[in-house]
Amino acid sequence: MSDADEPTRYRRMQDLPSTHLLGSGTSLCAGCGGLGAFRELYEVLGERTVVVNAAGCMSLLATHPFTPFRGSWLYSAMASAPAGAQGVRDALDILIAKRRIPADEDLDVVVLTGDGAASGMGLSATSAAIDRGLDFIYLCYDNEGYGNTGQQSSASTPHGARTATDRGPRGYPGVKKDLFALWVANRPAYAATIIAAEPVDLARKVEKAKRMKGPRLLLALAPCPPGWGFDPKDSIEIGRLAVRTGVWPLLEYADGRVVRTKHYEPRLPVERYLERQRRFAHLFEPRRDEQTLAAIQTAVDEACARVT
Amino acid sequence: MYRIRLHGRGGQGIQTGARILASALFVEGFETQDSPLYGAERRGAPVSATVRAARAPIRERGLPARADLIAVGDESLLGVAAAGVLRDADERSWLLIRSGVAAEIWRSRLGRSERVATFALEVEEGAELPLVGAACAGAAARMLGVVSRASLESALERELAALSAQARAASAARAFAAWDELAALAGCVTEEPAPIGAPLPRPDWVDVPLDPADVAAPDIRVPLTSVQVRTGLWRTLRPVIDDALCRRCSWLCSSFCPDGAISIDPDGRPCIDYDHCKGCLVCAAVCPPHAIRVEREAGRATEPEKVG
Numbered sequence: 001m002s003d004a005d006e007p008t009r010y011r012r013m014q015d016l017p018s019t020h021l022l023g024s025g026t027s028l029c030a031g032c033g034g035l036g037a038f039r040e041l042y043e044v045l046g047e048r049t050v051v052v053n054a055a056g057c058m059s060l061l062a063t064h065p066f067t068p069f070r071g072s073w074l075y076s077a078m079a080s081a082p083a084g085a086q087g088v089r090d091a092l093d094i095l096i097a098k099r100r101i102p103a104d105e106d107l108d109v110v111v112l113t114g115d116g117a118a119s120g121m122g123l124s125a126t127s128a129a130i131d132r133g134l135d136f137i138y139l140c141y142d143n144e145g146y147g148n149t150g151q152q153s154s155a156s157t158p159h160g161a162r163t164a165t166d167r168g169p170r171g172y173p174g175v176k177k178d179l180f181a182l183w184v185a186n187r188p189a190y191a192a193t194i195i196a197a198e199p200v201d202l203a204r205k206v207e208k209a210k211r212m213k214g215p216r217l218l219l220a221l222a223p224c225p226p227g228w229g230f231d232p233k234d235s236i237e238i239g240r241l242a243v244r245t246g247v248w249p250l251l252e253y254a255d256g257r258v259v260r261t262k263h264y265e266p267r268l269p270v271e272r273y274l275e276r277q278r279r280f281a282h283l284f285e286p287r288r289d290e291q292t293l294a295a296i297q298t299a300v301d302e303a304c305a306r307v308t
Numbered sequence: 309m310y311r312i313r314l315h316g317r318g319g320q321g322i323q324t325g326a327r328i329l330a331s332a333l334f335v336e337g338f339e340t341q342d343s344p345l346y347g348a349e350r351r352g353a354p355v356s357a358t359v360r361a362a363r364a365p366i367r368e369r370g371l372p373a374r375a376d377l378i379a380v381g382d383e384s385l386l387g388v389a390a391a392g393v394l395r396d397a398d399e400r401s402w403l404l405i406r407s408g409v410a411a412e413i414w415r416s417r418l419g420r421s422e423r424v425a426t427f428a429l430e431v432e433e434g435a436e437l438p439l440v441g442a443a444c445a446g447a448a449a450r451m452l453g454v455v456s457r458a459s460l461e462s463a464l465e466r467e468l469a470a471l472s473a474q475a476r477a478a479s480a481a482r483a484f485a486a487w488d489e490l491a492a493l494a495g496c497v498t499e500e501p502a503p504i505g506a507p508l509p510r511p512d513w514v515d516v517p518l519d520p521a522d523v524a525a526p527d528i529r530v531p532l533t534s535v536q537v538r539t540g541l542w543r544t545l546r547p548v549i550d551d552a553l554c555r556r557c558s559w560l561c562s563s564f565c566p567d568g569a570i571s572i573d574p575d576g577r578p579c580i581d582y583d584h585c586k587g588c589l590v591c592a593a594v595c596p597p598h599a600i601r602v603e604r605e606a607g608r609a610t611e612p613e614k615v616g
Contacts, residue, residue, distance in 0.1 A: 020568030031588035233589035
């Protein structure tokens with residue numbers, strides 16, 4: 001049996017690591033869904049990592065002279081985290097080949113990037129890294145906008161959401177870019193969607209990705225209290241609703257096919273998710289925008305029908 | 309020239325309040341400047357915003373050396389050294405505190421002989437946020453005595469245009485309530501002539517010697533330095549675990565805390581690290597037996613800060 005076939009350690013909440021590896025005291029917003037997902041991931045991945053961080057909200061993790069990490073952190077411009085990861089990977093490989101460090105002191109190279117960098121500026125560097133078969137984990141915290149600068153629309157903003165740059169009555173006119181599908185189309189070693197509100201599913205996927213080699217995507221929906229307009233205490237609840245309505249299906253790509261790792265049937269209507277966020281308030285007030293609500297529901301239904 | 313500083317926490321509309329005040333002064337024919345200061349920190353973190361207003365062109369830049377009026381939207385900040393509420397306050401400065409505690413009590417707490425005013429404003433749970441900032445602007449405008457009710461109204465309309473009609477009306481009502489409450493002090497704040505060209509003291513950083521690398525770059529050499537940053541100062545509400553109701557499930561609150569600020573002690577009891585809890589209250593929202601109650605931080609304002 002190869003490593004990748006090992007049964008999971010994570011079946012119930014009680015199996016999750018009980019020690020928190022990531023330091024507290026970071027200046028990220030209270031209730032940050034991206035920080036929640038990253039902290040859960042870091043606890044499973046362990047401290048033997050080098051985090052290559054594209055500019056974004058998570059820039060606030062390590063603001064000089066403070067760091068919440070137990071290992072190294074490399075900061076990069078928005079477009080170039082995968083290129084930075086290549087450099088780190090190469091350096092580690094060379095040091096091991098020259099026996100300047102023993103092989104068992106190897107580190108996992110993790111790119112940490114927001115959706116703005118991942119599906120916009122950093123996409124070509126990401127695409128090239130997948131082409132080269134770079135051995136790295138790519139964690140994107142998707143808060144569906146340029147959260148660090150006041151939630152302007154990004155390529156990842158959902159249809160109809162009001163943002164700092166789409167303030168009109170119809171919100172963002174575009175359609176959310178499907179970063180997961182982009183990765184899958186390029187046959188990476190592994191790709192999965194995750195969310196902080198489902199920590200067992202998250203831990204199992206991180207555990208699986210950790211055992212593999214090659215380009216691996218972990219795409220986390222990151223509920224954003226100030227950007228999406230909800231109370232920080234509802235961060236987990238909003239995440240649960242994203243999964244239970246099918247807005248954020250928990251998917252996994254391995255061995256050439258995409259499967260759903262967690263089913264909630266029947267799915268809740270998308271309204272239950274949308275009505276909790278100020279960015280969608282214009283769909284309900286002053287009158288219900290039936291057309292847009294129906295379009296969002298149809299898009300979710302179709303996306304869910306494509307995977308089993 | 310008037311130099312006014314507003315203090316609050318991220319999310320209370322303090323920046324908006326400064327804009328309203330500057331706008332109202334502008335409508336009155338003043339030249340104005342307004343500039344918020346909030347660094348990289350977010351909702352709940354201390355923020356301030358400065359307004360300058362003069363009948364002649366303003367040539368001062370940067371932070372004013374002193375303030376004629378300091379308006380504090382959140383009394384808990386007076387106990388937070390990092391918020392710097394009283395910096396640059398001298399015996400001429402007026403201090404305006406949003407508080408249910410009488411002005412004379414604040415005078416004795418703060419060791420000031422006079423020039424402290426208070427106004428009351430209860431903000432109910434879930435209210436739209438700019439209320440506090442707008443109320444501070446209304447109160448400050450009245451204390452200057454040079455802003456008419458009509459100019460304040462026009463500034464409120466202009467600066468709150470992006471909010472819903474209901475939120476606009478609520479904020480305006482709070483601003484006028486504070487305006488009315490401070491009628492007795494109308495005109496108490498007077499202009500200070502501009503100290504343009506006054507010699508500035510030589511900055512003390514000029515002769516700072518270079519630090520050794522492990523001091524200058526601790527984020528490379530020492531892990532987990534972020535715990536030195538006490539983000540617990542951000543909190544306006546405090547989660548408190550009721551030991552009798554806690555079922556020692558030992559995972560939900562701890563696993564979902566985005567900041568990793570809840571640890572589990574050896575007998576399975578969760579323990580909140582108040583130095584780092586930002587008060588997002590995710591823990592209270594996810595606790596199945598509702599064993600985590602929520603208390604206001606206000607009233608703790610005069611507790612001495614714990615050092616280190």
